[in-house]
Amino acid sequence: DAKTTQPPSMDCAEGRAANLPCNHSTISGNEYVYWYRQIHSQGPQYIIHGLKNNETNEMASLIITEDRKSSTLILPHATLRDTAVYYCIVRVVGAAGNKLTFGGGTRVLVKP
Amino acid sequence: GAVVSQHPSRVICKSGTSVKIECRSLDFQATTMFWYRQFPKQSLMLMATSNEGSKATYEQGVEKDKFLINHASLTLSTLTVTSAHPEDSSFYICSASVGLGGGAGSDTQYFGPGTRLTVL
Numbered sequence: 001d002a003k004t005t006q007p008p009s010m011d012c013a014e015g016r017a018a019n020l021p022c023n024h025s026t027i028s029g030n031e032y033v034y035w036y037r038q039i040h041s042q043g044p045q046y047i048i049h050g051l052k053n054n055e056t057n058e059m060a061s062l063i064i065t066e067d068r069k070s071s072t073l074i075l076p077h078a079t080l081r082d083t084a085v086y087y088c089i090v091r092v093v094g095a096a097g098n099k100l101t102f103g104g105g106t107r108v109l110v111k112p
Numbered sequence: 113g114a115v116v117s118q119h120p121s122r123v124i125c126k127s128g129t130s131v132k133i134e135c136r137s138l139d140f141q142a143t144t145m146f147w148y149r150q151f152p153k154q155s156l157m158l159m160a161t162s163n164e165g166s167k168a169t170y171e172q173g174v175e176k177d178k179f180l181i182n183h184a185s186l187t188l189s190t191l192t193v194t195s196a197h198p199e200d201s202s203f204y205i206c207s208a209s210v211g212l213g214g215g216a217g218s219d220t221q222y223f224g225p226g227t228r229l230t231v232l
Contacts, residue, residue, distance in 0.1 A: 036223075038156075041203070041226070041228075042225055042226060043116075043118075043205045043207075043224050043225045043226045044156065044205070044207075044223045045223065046114075046220055046222055046223075049220065087155075093219045098219065099146070099158055100146075100158070100221055101158070102148075102155040102156040102157075103155060104155055105155065
């Protein structure tokens, strides 16, 4: 799986949009971009994933650049409960045995 | 939907004893389950991949005789830490993959809440 690069930490204000960048310049054509987050002492929570089109669900939006070498996770209205470590992962999809390789992630602190 | 549970959530045991951790997919059948370990201030590290009815595949450096994995049904996988030592103290997390019907969405991994193991 392609490696990803994320900033180690970032702060954002409660109520504002949080934009989390991820670089995956070596991504292959059959690799999807997945985002998970881990709140302290809990298991990771699935947020969203995409291949090349922008995606939106009830939690967040995922914007993938046209060349697919980077993406941005957008939390539209950050709350204090969004404080967590956010992981951007790229992986091949098609067989359930494909692994998730977690990097360091971005530690997001939402401040009042 | 896609809820995964783990039991127990926290366990303390004496050195040399064995501990079993259960991972269940509550509202879907999981053809594949994964076991991860996370030490303080570190990221998750995959330990093994288990498919229902077959032997688990362990990552390099993970002792298969120490970390026994059983995936006897499509909703249950167990991890047994045998002869536990203090260095096995960690946060153990499982995930389950739907793997049904093809398409990207069905392959998403959903995680349990984790089990914190402390070996005295």
